Amino acid sequence: MSVERSTPTADAVQPLAVCAPGAEAVMVRAEAGCALRGRLAAMGLVPGVRLRVLRRDGRGPVVVALHGTRLAVGRGVAERILVRPATL
Amino acid sequence: MNDRVHRVALAGNPNVGKTTLFNWLTGSRHRVANYPGTTVETREGRLRSAPGEVVIVDLPGTYAFSAHTDEERVAAAALIDRAPDLVVQVADATNLERNLYLTMQLFEMGLPVVLALNMCDAAAAHGVEVDCAALEGELGVPVVPTVGHRGRGVAELDEAIRAALARPDPPRGTPPPLDAALDRAVTSLEKTAVRPPGSDGAPALTRWRALTLLEHGAAALGPAACDRELEAAVERVRREFTAETGEPPGARIAAARYARVAEVCARAVRRRAAAPLTRSDRIDRVLAHPVWGVPVFLAVMYAMFTAVFRLGDPPMRWLEARFEQAATAIHSFWPDGRWTWLESLLVDGVLAGVGGVLSFVPNILLLFAAIAVLEDSGYLARAALLSDRLMRRIGLHGRSFIPLLIGFGCTVPAILATRTLETRRDRLTTMLILPLISCGARLPIYSLLIPAFFPAPWRAPMLFAMYLTGIALAILAALVLRRTIFRGEPEPLLLELPPYRRPSLRGVLTHMLDRGWMYVRKAGTLILAISIALWALTSFPRLPESAAAGLEPPEARAAALAYSAAGRIGRTLEPVLRPMGFDWRIGTAMIGAFAAKEVFVAQLGIVFAVADEEDATPLRERLQAAYPPRTGLCMMLFMLIGTPCMATVAVTRRESGSWRWPALQFGGLTALAWLLTTAVNQIALRLGG
Numbered sequence: 137m138s139v140e141r142s143t144p145t146a147d148a149v150q151p152l153a154v155c156a157p158g159a160e161a162v163m164v165r166a167e168a169g170c171a172l173r174g175r176l177a178a179m180g181l182v183p184g185v186r187l188r189v190l191r192r193d194g195r196g197p198v199v200v201a202l203h204g205t206r207l208a209v210g211r212g213v214a215e216r217i218l219v220r221p222a223t224l
Numbered sequence: 225m226n227d228r229v230h231r232v233a234l235a236g237n238p239n240v241g242k243t244t245l246f247n248w249l250t251g252s253r254h255r256v257a258n259y260p261g262t263t264v265e266t267r268e269g270r271l272r273s274a275p276g277e278v279v280i281v282d283l284p285g286t287y288a289f290s291a292h293t294d295e296e297r298v299a300a301a302a303l304i305d306r307a308p309d310l311v312v313q314v315a316d317a318t319n320l321e322r323n324l325y326l327t328m329q330l331f332e333m334g335l336p337v338v339l340a341l342n343m344c345d346a347a348a349a350h351g352v353e354v355d356c357a358a359l360e361g362e363l364g365v366p367v368v369p370t371v372g373h374r375g376r377g378v379a380e381l382d383e384a385i386r387a388a389l390a391r392p393d394p395p396r397g398t399p400p401p402l403d404a405a406l407d408r409a410v411t412s413l414e415k416t417a418v419r420p421p422g423s424d425g426a427p428a429l430t431r432w433r434a435l436t437l438l439e440h441g442a443a444a445l446g447p448a449a450c451d452r453e454l455e456a457a458v459e460r461v462r463r464e465f466t467a468e469t470g471e472p473p474g475a476r477i478a479a480a481r482y483a484r485v486a487e488v489c490a491r492a493v494r495r496r497a498a499a500p501l502t503r504s505d506r507i508d509r510v511l512a513h514p515v516w517g518v519p520v521f522l523a524v525m526y527a528m529f530t531a532v533f534r535l536g537d538p539p540m541r542w543l544e545a546r547f548e549q550a551a552t553a554i555h556s557f558w559p560d561g562r563w564t565w566l567e568s569l570l571v572d573g574v575l576a577g578v579g580g581v582l583s584f585v586p587n588i589l590l591l592f593a594a595i596a597v598l599e600d601s602g603y604l605a606r607a608a609l610l611s612d613r614l615m616r617r618i619g620l621h622g623r624s625f626i627p628l629l630i631g632f633g634c635t636v637p638a639i640l641a642t643r644t645l646e647t648r649r650d651r652l653t654t655m656l657i658l659p660l661i662s663c664g665a666r667l668p669i670y671s672l673l674i675p676a677f678f679p680a681p682w683r684a685p686m687l688f689a690m691y692l693t694g695i696a697l698a699i700l701a702a703l704v705l706r707r708t709i710f711r712g713e714p715e716p717l718l719l720e721l722p723p724y725r726r727p728s729l730r731g732v733l734t735h736m737l738d739r740g741w742m743y744v745r746k747a748g749t750l751i752l753a754i755s756i757a758l759w760a761l762t763s764f765p766r767l768p769e770s771a772a773a774g775l776e777p778p779e780a781r782a783a784a785l786a787y788s789a790a791g792r793i794g795r796t797l798e799p800v801l802r803p804m805g806f807d808w809r810i811g812t813a814m815i816g817a818f819a820a821k822e823v824f825v826a827q828l829g830i831v832f833a834v835a836d837e838e839d840a841t842p843l844r845e846r847l848q849a850a851y852p853p854r855t856g857l858c859m860m861l862f863m864l865i866g867t868p869c870m871a872t873v874a875v876t877r878r879e880s881g882s883w884r885w886p887a888l889q890f891g892g893l894t895a896l897a898w899l900l901t902t903a904v905n906q907i908a909l910r911l912g913g
Contacts, residue, residue: 170474177478178288180322193514196613197717204319208609210717
C-alpha cells in the first residue's frame with residue numbers, strides 16, 4: 137500500500153480501488169457503460185456522493201459506507217469509479 | 225371507498241423490511257405467485273382491516289425499475305402493465321437518499337404513492353432525524369413512520385392506505401424536474417416513438433416509457449416490445465443528446481433524480497456530522513475479513529449442510545416407513561391374484577411416486593429455513609462477498625456457492641436454492657452444472673461398485689476421485705457455458721451489506737412453508753407423473769404366466785423386467801452402450817435409475833436376479849463375474865455425469881420456466897457422459913485393463 141497514492145493532494149482524481157481504508161472521498165464519475173452506470177446510480181453511487189472506504193483487501197472487493205449503507209464493490213468496478221478526496 | 229376491489233402494490237429497496245410490513249398489513253394469509261417465465265415471486269394478501277376491498281401485492285425488492293434483473297422486470301411490469309390503485313413504498317429511514325431515488329421513479333410513473341418510513345428507531349440510533357411533516361410537504365404524498373419489526377405505525381399506515389384510496393384523486397408526487405435538453409429529448413421520443421398512432425395510454429405512463437427508453441436504450445423494453453424502427457429512433461435521440469451535452473442521457477437522468485432527492489433531504493433530514501462506526505461494522509471487521517472471515521464462513525456452511533441433511537434424515541425415514549406400511553396394508557387387503565396390475569399401479573406407481581415427491585420435503589424445508597435465517601440476519605451477503613473471489617474465477621457469482629454446496633446433499637433442493645442468484649444467466653449456469661456435483665444418491669452406487677471391482681487400498685482414493693471428477697467437470701462446464709451460450713461480461717460485484725439483524729421466527733417459517741408448498745404444487749405433480757410413467761415402462765408388457773411358471777421369485781422378477789418396455793429399450797440401446805462396455809442389463813438398470821440415482825443399485829439387483837436385497841455381497845459377486853473392473857469404473861463415471869434424475873429434470877423445468885433448459889441439461893450431460901465413458905473404456909481396453 138503506497139502512502140503517496142492513498143493520501144493524494146487536494147483535488148487529485150483517482151480510482152476508488154486505490155483509496156486506503158478510512159479515507160473519505162467524493163465520487164467524480166464512473167467510467168462505465170450505460171447499464172453498469174444505471175446500477176451504480178440505483179445503489180447510490182452517483183457523481184457528487186460522499187463515501188468512506190471501510191475495507192480494501194488486496195485484490196478483493198472494496199467496502200464503502202455511503203448514506204448509512206454499506207456496499208461491497210468488486211475490484212473491477214472500483215477501478216472504474218473515480219473519486220477525489222473529501223474536504224472537511 | 226367504492227365497492228371495486230383495490231390493488232395496492234408494496235414496493236421498495238431490498239432489505240428495508242417490506243415483507244414484515246406486508247405480514248402486519250395482511251395477517252398471515254397470503255398466496256405466492258410466480259411470475260411467468262421467472263423464479264421471481266410476488267405475494268398477494270388482503271388488507272386485514274378491509275379484506276373485501278383491498279388486495280396488497282408484495283413486489284420483489286429492487287433498487288430501480290430498469291429491467292436489469294428479473295426482479296426489476298417483474299416489479300416494473302406489475303406497476304406499469306397492471307397499474308395499481310396505490311403504491312406503498314417502504315423506505316429505510318437510515319438510508320433515505322437511495323430509497324427516495326426509487327420514489328422519484330414512482331413519481332415519474334405518475335402513480336399515487338404512500339411512503340412508509342420504516343426503521344425510524346434505527347435511524348434515530350444512527351443519528352439520523354427525519355422530519356416527517358417536512359418530508360410530506362416536500363414530496364406531496366402521505367408519509368407514515370413505522371417500525372416494522374415491532375408493528376409500530378402499522379395501524380396508521382393501514383389508515384393512510386384506506387384514506388388515499390377513498391380520495392377520488394389520490395396524491396401523486398411531482399416527478400423531478402428535467403433540464404431543457406432532457407425535456408426536449410423525452411418529449412421528442414414521446415412524440416415519435418412511444419405513442420403508436422391510434423393508441424391512447426395514460427400520458428404519464430408514456431412519458432415514463434420515453435424516459436426509460438432515453439435512460440437505458442431500446443433494450444429496456446425487452447425483446448418483445450422492440451421493433452427496428454423504435455430502436456433506431458431511440459438510438460438517434462440518445463446519440464444526439466450525448467453529442468449535444470457531452471454526457472450520456474442515463475447519467476443526466478440519474479443526476480436529476482438525485483438533485484431533487486438532495487433538495488428534499490436538505491429540508492427534511494438532519495444528520496449528526498460524522499456517522500459513527502456501527503455494531504455491524506465492528507462485526508464485519510471479523511466476519512467480512514478475507515482471512516478471519518473464512519473459518520466462520522466454513523463453519524456456517526458446514527452447520528447449514530449438516531442441519532439440512534442430518535436433521536432432514538429422521539423425518540425422511542419416518543415418511544418412508546409410513547409409505548412402506550401403506551404398501552403392506554394395500555398388499556394384505558388385496559384379493560389374491562386379482563387385478564394385480566392395479567395393485568402394482570397403486571403400490572409401485574402412485575404410492576412410490578408420492579413417497580418420492582415427499583421424501584424431498586424435509587430437506588427443502590430445512591434448506592429454506594437455513595437460507596431465510598442467513599438472509600434475514602444479513603450474513604448471506606457476507607457469505608457471497610467471501611466466496612465471490614473463488615466463484616468469479618469460474619465465471620459464477622459468489623451466491624452460487626450455497627447451491628453448489630447443497631448439491632453434495634441433493635441436486636433438487638440445490639436447484640431450488642439458485643433463487644438467491646440475481647441474474648438469469650447466473651441462475652441457469654448454476655442449474656445446468658449442478659448435476660455434476662456428486663449428490664447423496666450417487667454414494668450407494670459408488671459403495672456398491674468400488675468394493676466389487678477394486679482392491680481395498682484403492683477404494684478410498686477411488687471414492688475421492690469420483691467426487692473430484694464431478695467438481696472438475698462442473699468447473700469446466702461452467703467455463704464452457706460462459707464462453708458459449710451465456711457469453712458476456714461477468715456480472716460485476718455490487719452488493720449491499722445490510723446491517724446484522726435478528727431474524728424473526730415468523731419470517732423464517734413463512735419463507736420455509738411458502739417454498740415447501742411451492743415445490744409440492746409445482747414440481748411435485750411433474751415428478752409424480754414421471755414416476756408413474758417409469759413404473760409403466762418397467763412393468764409393461766407383462767411377462768406371460770406360462771413364461772414365469774417354475775421360476776424362483778428372483779428369476780421371475782428378472783425375467784419380467786427383461787420382458788418389460790425398459791428391458792426392451794435396454795436391448796435396443798445396446799449398440800450405443802457397447803462402446804462404453806455396457807450391455808442391456810446395465811442399460812435397463814439405467815432406465816430405472818431415472819427415477820432416482822440410487823435406484824440403479826436396486827435395478828441391478830433385479831436384473832441379476834439377486835434374492836437378498838439387504839446384502840450387497842451376492843450382487844457384487846455377480847457383477848464381478850459379469851464385468852471387468854474397467855466396466856465398474858465406467859458405470860460410476862456414467863452415473864456421475866449422465867442422465868440426471870427425473871426430479872432434477874422436473875425442478876429445472878419449473879425453475880427455468882421452459883423445457884429447453886432441462887432438455888439441454890439432460891442431453892448435454894448424457895452426451896458428455898457417453899463421450900467420456902467411451903474414451904475411458906476404450907483407453908482401458910487398449911491398455912489391457
